[in-house]
Amino acid sequence: MDNLITKLKILAEGAKYDVSCSSSGVERKNKGKIGSSRSFGICHTWSSDGRCISLLKVLMSNNCIYDCTYCINRVSNDIKRASFSPEEIAKLTFEFYRRNYIEGLFLSSAVEKNPDYTSENICKALEILRFKYGFSGYIHVKGIPNTSKDLMNKLGFLADRLSINIELPSEKSLKLLAPQKKTKTLLLPMRDLNNKIMENRDERSRYKKAKKFLPAGQTTQMIVGASQDSDYQLLKTSQILYDKFSLKRVFYSAYIPVVENSLLPAVNTKPPLKREHRLYQADWLLRFYNFRADELLSEEIRNFDLEFDPKINWAFNNIGQFPKEINKVSYDELLRIPGIGPKSAGRIVKERKFFPLNYDNLKRIGVVLKRAKYFITCSGKYYGGIDISPELIKYKLGEMENSRQISFF
């Protein structure tokens, strides 16, 4: 058991820089002996870095033949190495799951020996878990680049979600930092899997009993701040992935320097958390607010403002569209107002059918008025108190931020 604990520590350490941990996207009752899946996803705990823990996120092995500069598991790094057996992974997942520690498994691996050998091992672990333990809970599996198509398809029928990490959004950065990876070998399998998912969806609509192929779809991850790539490049890449490969999520991971290398930021560099946060906000705008990458950034403005969020910045740049009348404009237009999200927009649309909404209603509905008030009117009345000009609004918001910080001390 002590041996197992040591392995677990090493292989969790190796997996933790993969940020994806969501367990959402599939609603499934217990069809086996143990386990179910909820479409809204369930977080089971939060670690001291504030990130949610939903899945048991571990590597099958951290014995890597690759030498990607940014990665702690690269072959030239001097760290402790370990590998789980497929049975060990399955048993651990089962026992953790029984105690409700986790929502499922997120299994990844360093490339041990070769891609197919690695994927076969992953496959074995999932088969034991699904068939021997009758596990009907959530499984997210990492796609190892250059794995044969047959093996990938097999994994797709065992797992709910699969992700292949792009890590870097340009061929140039890949060449520099991960010379053994090529954009093509990353994108082609994503395309193939997407085709297979579509096929499977079609098949299932005709035969109810057809087995599900990756019901929670695909995701990927990009590193922020290890290369010279701009936010514009990152966000454009995400946009393409959402449009062409129907990805469910793109995750962004602020690069934490784990190695001294002249190609990378120095080891004591702080991870660009604020930048990562802005990218997530923008990503939300793409997925839930119908924004396009080109509306938020351009060749001229290639990076997000760190002081103001992407949505309010968009509003500043399009100030002519404001103020918008809360009781009139469409749902889509409501979504464009800073301080209003899908939830409050939905409530507004439902509720204004009964009576025109006033300022107090908006407060109760959950609109963030400290931002929204500069961009709206309620039944014709404007509550901003100042002229609608980006400079004045920025000044006001900055002032508020300052007084908040002062009162904190």
Added chain:
Amino acid sequence: MDYLYDGTYTGFMTSLYLHFKYRESTGIYSKKFYQESLTSNYKIVKTNEDLSQKMEGLIRDKISSRALKLIYYSFLSNEEKKEMFIIKFVKLGLIKGNITGLYSHEDTFPLQKIYDKVSKEKHRFLGIIRFKDINGVLFSKYSPDHDITELIMPHFSDRYKNENLIIFDEKRLKAGIYNKNEWYLSKIDKRIYDKFKDEEEIYEKMWREYFNSISIDDRKNLKAQFQFVPYRYRKNITEFNK
């Protein structure tokens, strides 16, 4: 006149029916918490399954089944004035029809808010309930703010359908019990639950090690962690102890 009910949902629904169909009360209260004074004038309502069902039907037909869910969840909350908020909500609904989409109206907002709180806690506990394997029985204790045991039991009894399990609410001394066949609620004597030995299991140790290894030090953010897992919940969560 105040109506007093026996503390059960059926009892409350009976009183609600009498309130709207027979004679309007000055307020509906649970007998247990009623503070009698010299001037108080009350009637003890006899719980009646038929009338309770009639009331539920009335709400479903005149308002919506979603409204019924809103009322049921709110009834399980620890909010003191919940009965009054429910009366106001139903009164408006019986006049206006389907008011479920009304969020910020003064007569619906309190109930919508309470509903949000109860569902939030329910959702939270789907994740932070911790089981211990005690002689093959999965045992869990927790102290939720609201009386949510019956809301989370369907989830756990499906997920662990081949296990025997007990979820014990130590605040209310009641438990949700599942016996591989069906689940039910039961009062539990504190002494019985104390009998369960609190031995540490090897998997608890492994889970704690995992929990500590997965955190990234360069991103430390205890404030965010606190917001997601408030201190009051932590004593029953494996990884926050020892």
